[in-house]
Structure formats: structure tokens, C-alpha cells
Amino acid sequence: MINCYLKRGHALVSNKHTSIYVAICREYIEAYISLLSGDISANNVTSCSAQYMCVVARIRRRYLITYLLIMMFHKIVRRVQNVSRTVYWSAHSFVDTRTGTDGAGDSGTLDMGSRSSLHTGLHMSEDEHWEMNYHEAAIYLEEGLNNEKFDSHPSSPEELPAYLRVHNPWYHGLDLLASLVLILLAFTEDPAVPTFELPVWAHGTIELLALSVIGIELHLKLKWIGWGTILKHKRTMIKGITLLIMVLEAVVVLCRQSSHFRVTRALRPIFLVDTRHCGGVRRFIRQILQSLPPIIDMLGLLMFFVATYSLLGFYLFSEHVDNGHFQTISDSFVSMFVLLTTANFPDVMMPSYAKSKWYAVFFILYIITVLYVLMNLMLAVVYETFTRIEREKCRALLLHRRRAARHAFRLLVSRRAPHAVRLRHFAGLMRHYAPHYSSLDVYLMFKQLNQSSSGGLSRGEFANLYEVFALRWAGQQSRAPWYAQSPLEPLGRAAAAAVRWPYFEYLIYALIVGNGVALVLRVCEAAGDLQDSARLLCASWDTWLFLTLFLLEAALRMMASGLGAYLESGWNVFDLSVTLLALMGAVLLSIAPTLFIVVIFRPLRLMRLYKLKKRYRDVFGTLVLLSPLMSSAGCVMLVMYYFFAIIGMELFASYDLRNCCVNTTVEDFYKYSLNSSTALGYYYLNNFENIVTSGVTLFELTVVNNWFILMNAYATVSGQFSRIYFMVFYLFTMVVLTIVVASVLEAFRFRIQYKRSTTKRDEEKLLHEEVHTSWEEAQRLGASGSLADELRPHLPPGSEVTFIGSRPRTKEVLQRRMYQTDIQKWLAEEDENEGVPPSTTITSSEDPLSPPLIHQPDAETNHQMRTGYQL
Numbered sequence: 001m002i003n004c005y006l007k008r009g010h011a012l013v014s015n016k017h018t019s020i021y022v023a024i025c026r027e028y029i030e031a032y033i034s035l036l037s038g039d040i041s042a043n044n045v046t047s048c049s050a051q052y053m054c055v056v057a058r059i060r061r062r063y064l065i066t067y068l069l070i071m072m073f074h075k076i077v078r079r080v081q082n083v084s085r086t087v088y089w090s091a092h093s094f095v096d097t098r099t100g101t102d103g104a105g106d107s108g109t110l111d112m113g114s115r116s117s118l119h120t121g122l123h124m125s126e127d128e129h130w131e132m133n134y135h136e137a138a139i140y141l142e143e144g145l146n147n148e149k150f151d152s153h154p155s156s157p158e159e160l161p162a163y164l165r166v167h168n169p170w171y172h173g174l175d176l177l178a179s180l181v182l183i184l185l186a187f188t189e190d191p192a193v194p195t196f197e198l199p200v201w202a203h204g205t206i207e208l209l210a211l212s213v214i215g216i217e218l219h220l221k222l223k224w225i226g227w228g229t230i231l232k233h234k235r236t237m238i239k240g241i242t243l244l245i246m247v248l249e250a251v252v253v254l255c256r257q258s259s260h261f262r263v264t265r266a267l268r269p270i271f272l273v274d275t276r277h278c279g280g281v282r283r284f285i286r287q288i289l290q291s292l293p294p295i296i297d298m299l300g301l302l303m304f305f306v307a308t309y310s311l312l313g314f315y316l317f318s319e320h321v322d323n324g325h326f327q328t329i330s331d332s333f334v335s336m337f338v339l340l341t342t343a344n345f346p347d348v349m350m351p352s353y354a355k356s357k358w359y360a361v362f363f364i365l366y367i368i369t370v371l372y373v374l375m376n377l378m379l380a381v382v383y384e385t386f387t388r389i390e391r392e393k394c395r396a397l398l399l400h401r402r403r404a405a406r407h408a409f410r411l412l413v414s415r416r417a418p419h420a421v422r423l424r425h426f427a428g429l430m431r432h433y434a435p436h437y438s439s440l441d442v443y444l445m446f447k448q449l450n451q452s453s454s455g456g457l458s459r460g461e462f463a464n465l466y467e468v469f470a471l472r473w474a475g476q477q478s479r480a481p482w483y484a485q486s487p488l489e490p491l492g493r494a495a496a497a498a499v500r501w502p503y504f505e506y507l508i509y510a511l512i513v514g515n516g517v518a519l520v521l522r523v524c525e526a527a528g529d530l531q532d533s534a535r536l537l538c539a540s541w542d543t544w545l546f547l548t549l550f551l552l553e554a555a556l557r558m559m560a561s562g563l564g565a566y567l568e569s570g571w572n573v574f575d576l577s578v579t580l581l582a583l584m585g586a587v588l589l590s591i592a593p594t595l596f597i598v599v600i601f602r603p604l605r606l607m608r609l610y611k612l613k614k615r616y617r618d619v620f621g622t623l624v625l626l627s628p629l630m631s632s633a634g635c636v637m638l639v640m641y642y643f644f645a646i647i648g649m650e651l652f653a654s655y656d657l658r659n660c661c662v663n664t665t666v667e668d669f670y671k672y673s674l675n676s677s678t679a680l681g682y683y684y685l686n687n688f689e690n691i692v693t694s695g696v697t698l699f700e701l702t703v704v705n706n707w708f709i710l711m712n713a714y715a716t717v718s719g720q721f722s723r724i725y726f727m728v729f730y731l732f733t734m735v736v737l738t739i740v741v742a743s744v745l746e747a748f749r750f751r752i753q754y755k756r757s758t759t760k761r762d763e764e765k766l767l768h769e770e771v772h773t774s775w776e777e778a779q780r781l782g783a784s785g786s787l788a789d790e791l792r793p794h795l796p797p798g799s800e801v802t803f804i805g806s807r808p809r810t811k812e813v814l815q816r817r818m819y820q821t822d823i824q825k826w827l828a829e830e831d832e833n834e835g836v837p838p839s840t841t842i843t844s845s846e847d848p849l850s851p852p853l854i855h856q857p858d859a860e861t862n863h864q865m866r867t868g869y870q871l
Helices: 002-012 015-036 042-049 052-059 064-092 105-109 126-145 160-166 169-187 200-230 234-256 263-267 269-273 276-317 329-340 350-355 357-412 423-433 439-449 465-469 489-499 504-524 530-538 541-561 563-567 570-591 596-600 602-612 614-652 691-703 707-718 720-757 760-767 775-780 785-791 811-818 820-833
Strands: 472-475 768-774 800-806 841-843 852-854
Touching: 126 357, 126 423, 126 465, 160 200, 169 200, 169 269, 169 276, 169 614, 169 691, 200 234, 234 263, 234 269, 263 269, 263 614, 269 276, 269 614, 276 329, 276 350, 276 357, 276 614, 276 720, 329 357, 329 707, 329 720, 350 357, 357 423, 357 465, 357 720, 357 820, 423 439, 423 785, 439 465, 439 472, 439 768, 439 785, 439 800, 489 541, 504 530, 504 541, 504 602, 530 570, 530 596, 541 563, 541 570, 563 570, 570 596, 570 602, 596 602, 602 614, 614 691, 614 707, 614 720, 614 811, 691 707, 691 720, 707 720, 720 811, 760 768, 760 811, 768 775, 775 785, 811 820
Parallel strands: none
Antiparallel strands: 472 800, 768 800, 841 852
């Protein structure tokens, strides 16, 4: 009977977690048989009661008889638990000093300082217990790396499968795909782009399928964090509410077979932002929200001056018949708000200026006050706030990862070595955390962390774990020229000698200047038509000559340093890319003479000249540091455009702007006839008829050139309250772009300060680590089994080998150098604050080598405390 149930258990669960569930099945089936025979103990009953639901959920649909037996067993268990609870917990909290056990079966004999919560109550061998410890420690490190809160950490065997499924890379990709599909549905829904329009049943069904994928992910997340925890996760709570609304609306659309007023479609980017791949976007949005208080304060001051000048302008200019900008209080406020962007200047001033030159003082003082003083002051305030937030973000991430390393450390120490992590356990951790690392990488990381050479990683050494993850190791002998002891060695030595020639760089710059001079001459040369002009510019004999010379230069550099080293330089990658693009452009232009777009490729090589001046190098270096932030800012702008585009389509898609504004100040901009339109009469194309034209319209509003013309047109056809939409959009874009400017200033200041305080030698030490080791040392540190077999080819016995570790030059790495003093202060404060273990599992104070004692919470607080792991 037991074997039958175990086979069914194997068939019901995935291979990855079979051992866990089979252990649960075996335990409570044995207890059930003991119950039938009358030989049942409190220990057996209580230990398996916590896991019965995991088995019930997986077998009750297919095995009804087993389900009924389990439910009968559970009722008896509940009765026995009420009688035996006190006796059971007193037995489990007592450590037998004679045997070293703690009443938890065979787990008391394990050489473990702290047991994982993922196998609480399960009977496993020592190796299986250690594997679960490795697994949970790896989960802690992943939470530290991804800046995830620890209150959603899985704390029982039932929660682990759901956690692993949601954190699976394939599921991350599926979640991202479903979110993108929801975003792209705007192209197919009414008002749709004509090319992509779909019937209601089609896009409604696709929407429900995408929402189902997101709903499954949210359901699995709830299985391990629970409803109590989700209320603390505002992002997850907002996502759940939005998902419910979306599902209800999709069902209504399918039932009615027609779309209704659905501004809630603008909330679809919430699902995209919540995906694993958009972590940088979430951080940027968080920085915007954190910067909002000072921005709102400055906007309040700004709006006060706008309102004050609006009131004064109304009383000064409302009687001017030919000045229609100040006829009412609302007209005056709108005109002064638009003047804040200078889009209507000097048009708004000229009618009054014609009556008296002194009226110009009003407008000049207003622009100086709000534009050149308050707007720049707001930028300064935002910059100061952004700099403080950036430093605080660095501190919070550092301390969060340190706490994650501390949690992992306590799961990896043994009772025989309670204050150090041995190589065996470190290798077990890396097997789960980074399985793509080779055994040599794992050993070298351990050796780099073990600065004390004590044979084990102390708590302080283990806390530096994240710093060594980015290192890429290579043997010192492999740093010899790539062509050493190869048939190409003579050719490689000749290329290296040519590249090291003192005048080689000057020669290359001379070629680039010559290419530029030839380019200018070709532009000035007269040609018959555009095709001949383009061919002379990008496909003439001089083009082929310079491209051949540039390819020869790239080949010499590759031969001298090797392909890998050549591609490590950003400038080399740029030179090779633009040369190949120019070559491709010359070929395409020879085949298709009307493909004029390729003429842009040849001039790009001239950008290499900007490398000569230090200021330009600082600018390009800042752009490299800003590239992740700029990509996040770009995604935030796209999300904002999508949000306002959906609302704009719902509000204004039904209005036709052709000849819409008769007898208004913007009438000339919307004059239209079937035969022809005036030069100004094409503004009717700026509308919200679909998602594409809405995006173009919103970009024009972002530029703020003549944006009030579009606002006035829609105010004429749809009502004056439509102005609120355009004003709010301007304020949103102003806030986001101000923070982008502040981030650029902060990155440039950071780079300049870094350059001033760091020499080339200091940077070389920062980006490279050196490890000396030998086979004998590896054996002394505990390398054995498969680890020793894989290390043996790299560590010859009887000789010392040197390895060089290189880390990428990222802003996070540079921040550790710039904030070195602050980091030491933060870590010291964190160490001072560590006093009370933030968990219900503590270590016995009488015997530091004893296993942890689990304190059973009261019945009233049982739902608030999550037992199992020692912190």
C-alpha cells in the first residue's frame, strides 16, 4: 500500500521536487498506518500535519479514495494535537546533552548550525538536509541581488514549488510576453490602426488569455506570501486590483461584442513594469515618486506666480479688444500657463505692446520670474534631492545585500565550525545560485573572499560575496599574447610592433581627417541629380580607398591583441561597426541608387576625432554610465505616452479637426479643402484617431512648440475642460524631464569627481583581483570529490598558479570607490544595530554548537509568525 502511494506521488509532482513530496507522503502514510494499528505518537502526528495540505492539493482530484483517507486522518490528527501540543513542543525544545539530539528524529545528529525552513518536519538524510540549506541560502542571495523583501521569502515546503515556478526564467519570459501583448492590443482595438484592426471577439479573447497568464503568476505568488503579506506589497496589491478590473472589462466587451469607454486600458503598463525584466524602470519610477515632495512644493510656488500674474493680466488687458488672450479670468490663466512654456511668446504680448511699450515690462518680468528663476530653482532642488536619493539607494541596496548574505551564512555554517563557511558548503551554495560557474570559478571566488587564509569564510568575508560574483577569471599564463607558440606568431608580432609604433595613432587620425576632407569636397562637388550626388558621396573611389585602409587598421589591431581584447574597447567596437556599416552602405547604394538613407554611415567615422579632447571623453564616458538609466527613463516616457494616449483616444478620437475652429485665434491652422491646404492647414493631422498618431501628437506636445494651438482646437470642439488634459500632460513631462536632467548632472558630476580622485593605478586595482594558489592549498581548503577532479587540470601539483579576475567598469563598481568612507560608516552602524534576531528561531545560548531551538508561538499570534529559519 505504501509503495503504491509513493508511485502515485512520483507521478503527481515534478521531477525537480519529487524527493520533497515523497518524503511528505511517506511520513504521513506511515503515521496513518500507525493510527489504524493503534500505535500513534504525538511526534508523528504533529510533524506530518503541517504538510498534509501539500499532498491533498495534488492528489484529491485523481485519487478520491486517498483523499478521503487523508481527510479522515486529518480529523483524528486535529483531535490528538489539542491534547499533545504542550508535550510535543516541550520535547522539541529540549536538547539531550547526552546524545546531542533535540527530539526531532534524526535531524539532531546532523552537523548543521541552522536548518532550512524548506524541510521543516521532513525526515531526510544529512546530504538532503544540506542541499535544502544550499537551496534556501541561494534564494536569500537572489532576493538580495534583486532587492526583494525578505517577508515574501518561502518558509515551508508547500511554498517552495510556487516560488520556484514564479522565479523560473521561462516564466519571466512568459510574463513579459503576456504584458507586451496587452500593451500591443491598443493597435487592434477601437480606435485601431487600420492595418492591425481585429474583430472584438479576437482581441477580447487575446486579452483574456494574456490576463490569465498574469493571473496565474499572481495566484502562485499568493500561495507562498499569503494575503497578510500582500497587503504590505503595494505594487502587488495594485497589480491584483488592476487585474480584476481588466478581467471584468474584457468579459463585458466579449459579452456586448463592442468596446465601451475604457480609460482603464491606460493601466496596462502596470503589468509590464512589474515584470522581472523592468527592474530598472521600477527603480526610476521609485526615484520619481521620492522626488515628488520638493517638486510639488516648487510647483505650488510656480502656480502661485502664474495665478497672480493671470489676475493682474486680466485687469490690465481685458479691455483691449484686439487682445483675445485676457478676455476672462480663465483665458488669462491659460495664456499665462502657456507663456510659462514660451510657446505663445511674443504673440500674447504684441496686441498690448502695440498700445503701449510699457506693457512689455509685465511679460518680461513674468518670464524672468517663472522661467529663469523658479524653473531653474526647481531643477536645483530636484538635483539635490536626486543626489541624496542616489546615495540612499546605494546604502539601502548595500545593506539589503549584506542582510541577505547574513541569512545565507547562517544556513551554511556547521556545528563543528559555527563561525565559518567551508569550501564544500560554498560550492554547494554556488551549485544552486549560479550553476553556470565552473568549479575553478567557485574555488577562486572562495579563495578571493578568504583573505584571512583560515580555511573558512568568516561572516565579514562572506558578506563581500556579491563583489566577487562579477569577476571573470583567467590564468596569468593566458595573458600572454594570443599568438604565442602558434603558426601566426610572426604575423602577430609584426602587427603588435606596428600598433606600438609611436606614430601609429597619429597616422590613423590623419586618415580620418583625410576622409573628412574628401567628404566635404564630395558634398561641394556639383552633381546631376540626387542619385549621382549620393553615389559620389558614399560609393566613389575615395570611399573604397578609406574603407579599405580602416579595415586594414582594424585587422592590425585584432592581430596584435586578439579578437576578445580588441572588442573589449568601446572605441574599437565603434570604429569597426561604422566601417562595416559604411561598407554595407556603399554596396547597397551601388545596387539601389535611391537608397539615400545609407549616406549617414560614412560621416560617423569622424566622431573618433572627438576622443582627442578630454572634455569629449568625459562626455562619452558619462553617456556610457548613463546608458542603463537612460534606457529606464525612455521606458518611463513610453509608459507615460501610452497612458495619456489611451486617455486621449477615449476622450478625443471622435472629433474631426478639419475646419473646426472658425472665428478663433487658431482658425488658420485648421483650414482644409479637398483641393489643397495652406502651409498652416495641416494641424488637423495632430489628433488621437489611433495609438500611433496619438503618440506623435503627444511628442509634439512634449516639445511644447505651438502646443497651445492643439489645446485650443480641442477646447473649441469638445469643451473648455479639455484643457486640463493638456496641462496635466505638460506637468507630467516637465517632472520626468527635470529628473532626467538631474540624473545627467549627477552622473557627470560623479564621473568628474571619480576622475579627479582616482588614478589609473587605483582603477586598475579596483577592476582586477589577483589570486595565487596551488593544488596543495586547494586540498588543504577541503577540495574533494568531483570538485577536486575538476580543479586538478588547472592546478598542477607542486607549483603555484596565479589567476587574474576582472570585473566590468559599471557605476555600481565605481560607487564602491567613491563612497568608500560612507560604506564603512554604514556597515559600522548596521553592525551596531544588530542585536535581536529577527526570527522565531534562535540558537541555544548555553551551547553555541547546539542546533537551533524553535519557539512555538501562541495560538493567537500563530498567523503572524513564520517559523523555520535562523536569522
